Amino acid sequence: MSHATTTLPNSRTDERFTEAAGHAPSSLPQLVRRNAAEFGDRVAYRTPASQGRWDSMTWAQVYAVVVEAAAGILELERKLPARQAGQAGFVVGPNSPEHFIAEYALQAVGLTAFPLFSAISTPEMRVTLESYPVSIAFSGSSEATGRLLEATDTLSVERIVQWGTEPIVEDPRVLTFSELRRMGAELLKRRPDAVDELIDAGTLEDIACVILTSGTTGVSKGVLGSNAYMLDVAARYRFVYDAQPFARYLSYLPAAFSVEQYNGLTLAAAVPLDVAFSSSPAAADAEFVTSEATMKYLGPRQWEELRATLPQELLSNPDEIVRRRDEIRRTLGLEHVTGCVTAGGSLGPEVLEFFAQLGLRIRNVYGFAEVGIITSTRDGDPSESVGAPIPSLYGAEQTQLRITEIGEVQVLAGVRCAGYWGDKNKLDLTDDGWLRSGDAGVIENGALHILDRITNIQHLPNGTTFAPQPIEIAAMSSPYFSNFVLIGGHGEDSRIGALVQLNEDAVQRQQSSSDNPSSYQEMVVDQRIEALVVAEVQKLNQTLPSSQRIALVGVLPKPLTVDDGELTRSLKLRRAVVVDRYDELVDAMYERSEAGPVAFSAYVGRDGEGASRNLEGYVNQIRQH
Structure with a gap:
């Protein structure tokens, strides 16, 4: 396949993600393939090198690795038990190109990607994951590989593919990512279209990934994210960030976190973005600056702490803030930022006003795992609100909200998840089909205000x-x-x-x-x-x-x-x-x-x-x- 940059991708935030010819891909692997074909020489991924420099991979290179890894999975499966319905593949490890490539490769061959938090313990694996049919797992460290092996007394994992430079665990069930690629390359010599044919078969209804709920009240549930769900939520983030093609994004939140799945995995393939991977949480602030990232996601407290690093005498002088805007943005590491998002609470008006004086509008979003983000603040919305519904581009109808007599926020239409894995949990729906959020709220002047969990x-x-x-x-x-x-x-x-x-x-x-x-x-x-x-x-x-x-x-x-x-x-x-x-x-x-x-x-x-x-x-x- 020839890879060359042709026309720029669609920069509008009110349309589905499309190819140059206007066709809308139905899966994440189809979007990765589109990126390789239409702008294959553009940077897809960057990893830290030294002294603030970054090594890069193009979209053509990323797709080539995805195809080899996917073909390698097909070869591995020849020696494993037959697939079960809904079979997934675990991916556990640090944020890296291999993490997302492994997810794309699993999806390319019709499996569901199941990212796990890198610090998940063996007992957690046994309790949380025992019911999931998984025969292949990807690991980004020797330690994670060891934990997966310990849990095989409960889990159905037959093979573990380890990426990175750490020593590989000596076990016949473990192979390196390079070995997987070599296996795939051999298959592709015999059947060059083996993976492309499977990618062609992908649909919006296919389950792209499993996202674990936060587990604040008990054992986490596995939310089934279809391609339609992942793309719809990603489109909402594109709308909120006003994310333009090749915008720079730093992947530093845990890769298994829903926000990273929506942005680093899905939005990055769909727009597409230029994704830099942070080497560690401790290095994220410095690497945000050196990567020249343009999209900033922080919790309310983090935005407040960022502002609080400046002297109080400056914060109390709006004219001086405006006069020194560029200098202050450089000091705070926001020189290149164009889109700002927060979630999980509200920001005080003085914080919002400060960043507005720097030319940055922070959008407060609201949602939950079953629906992704569904609302965002607009200019003029009260600081304590979470705004109004975001357009749903992949839903048959737009998202609707209602507040019940007991004050619960309920959601209808848009695109929600395809349910939970297994038969232990069902979506909490009303008789007329509205999804219960469990949150108490009010709608005032068209803006949603979240008060608390109903149970709190x-x-x-x-x-x-x-x-x-x-x-x-x-x-x-x-x-x-x-x-x-x-x-x-x-x-x-x-x-x-x-x-x-x-x-x-x-x-x-x-x-x-x-x-x-x-x-x-x-x-x-x-x-x-x-x-x-x-x-x-x-x-x-x-x-x-x-x-x-x-x-x-x-x-x-x-x-x-x-x-x-x-x-x-x-x-x-x-x-x-x-x-x-x-x-x-x-x-x-x-x-x-x-x-x-x-x-x-x-x-x-x-x-x-x-x-x-x-x-x-x-x-x-x-x-x-």
């Missing part, structure tokens, strides 16, 4: 209605808090309490004396820092109705982590786990009349993998002004 809305012992999430989001505007968990009363006590995790870096910066605490544990019991916590909560209380003000604070004895099962892999809080584990700190918070340290024991670690430890927190009362 409580009544205090005195009968007062209490929605924690808006207050928790407001609390996170303080740079000194990393997590903030509200407690809606205790027994007959209707006072509202809060469990607080300190932001170590911000607290350290705030303390100017030479005898600053050097560890999180020392911070917890330091009276200067306790005074800072109280002052921040009092500041928050001034913005709240009297019935919703926080009266008690308990400082958590350790940071909440993914490894200890207190946060999901996508860094969402597992509220029930936190409240249950630190119940002794909650008891002390409500029972003590004086401030002071609290020694207690709590389980630390993932369920079944940890142990009880002696810890020390701190409790305090908040004086109401």
Whole structure:
């Protein structure tokens, strides 16, 4: 096949992704093939080299590797049990070209790609993945390969393909990515069109990938993402970012995270994008700059922290911000950025206004795994809203929202996932076909406002209605808090309490004396820092109705982590786990009349993998002004 750049791809954000002739591809591998044929010499992927330089792969090179890997999978399958319906292939490893190439290759031969978080443990694999029919897995490290092998007593994995430079595990079931490609190249000599014919057969209804839900309330469910679903969500992101052909994107979020599947995997093939892969989370900020990325996705807290790195005297001078706009953008690593997105909360008007002064409009989006993102803020929408429905280009009808009598947000039309893997879980649909979100919200002047999860809305012992999430989001505007968990009363006590995790870096910066605490544990019991916590909560209380003000604070004895099962892999809080584990700190918070340290024991670690430890927190009362 000859690869040469011809015409530019369609840059409109209100049409389906098409080929030059106008045909709309129906699958991700078809889009990768289109990219190789129509602009094969354009950069597809970049990986860090040295001193801020990047090595690159073109779309022609990417497609050639996809085809060889796909053919290699066909060769492997000749010696494996026959495929089952819905069979998938695991992909676990760091963000890299091989990760997405492995997914495209699986899809090219009619398998479903199933990306896993790279830190998934063997016990997690056994619990979460045992019901999935998978015979082939891809791994990006010796450690991940070892965990997959340990889990084969439960999983049906027969072969593991390892990419990268780490030593390969000595096991007959393991082969290198290069060996897989060589096998594929031999097959292609005999049957040059073997993979292309299978790619031709791809449809919008085929399941492209499995995306695990966050698992905030239990075991993650496998959301089945059809090609139509993946392309529709990617088109919505294109609309929100106003992503143009060959825009530069840094892949740094975990590759298995839904946002990375929508953007790094799908949008990158569909627009297409120029994707740079970060070498590590620690290097992401620097590599965002050297890659000259144009698309920026951050949580609300991260946008706030980025702004907070500038001196307060500058932040309070709008004219100076506008005058020094280019300089400030370079300082913040935003020199090349054209599209900004946030999700998972709201940003204060002062934050939105600051970035607008820099020429950047941050779009706040809302959605969930079953539907992807479905709304986005528009110019003029309230800062606390998540905007209006985004056009659905692959749905038979446009997305509709309604609010029920109990205040739940429900969704109809657009394109949603094809359900969950297996028969244990079903989509939560109403009798008339609307999808229940589980979120409480209101629509005001055409803009959706999310209040909280329906299950989180409580009544205090005195009968007062209490929605924690808006207050928790407001609390996170303080740079000194990393997590903030509200407690809606205790027994007959209707006072509202809060469990607080300190932001170590911000607290350290705030303390100017030479005898600053050097560890999180020392911070917890330091009276200067306790005074800072109280002052921040009092500041928050001034913005709240009297019935919703926080009266008690308990400082958590350790940071909440993914490894200890207190946060999901996508860094969402597992509220029930936190409240249950630190119940002794909650008891002390409500029972003590004086401030002071609290020694207690709590389980630390993932369920079944940890142990009880002696810890020390701190409790305090908040004086109401």
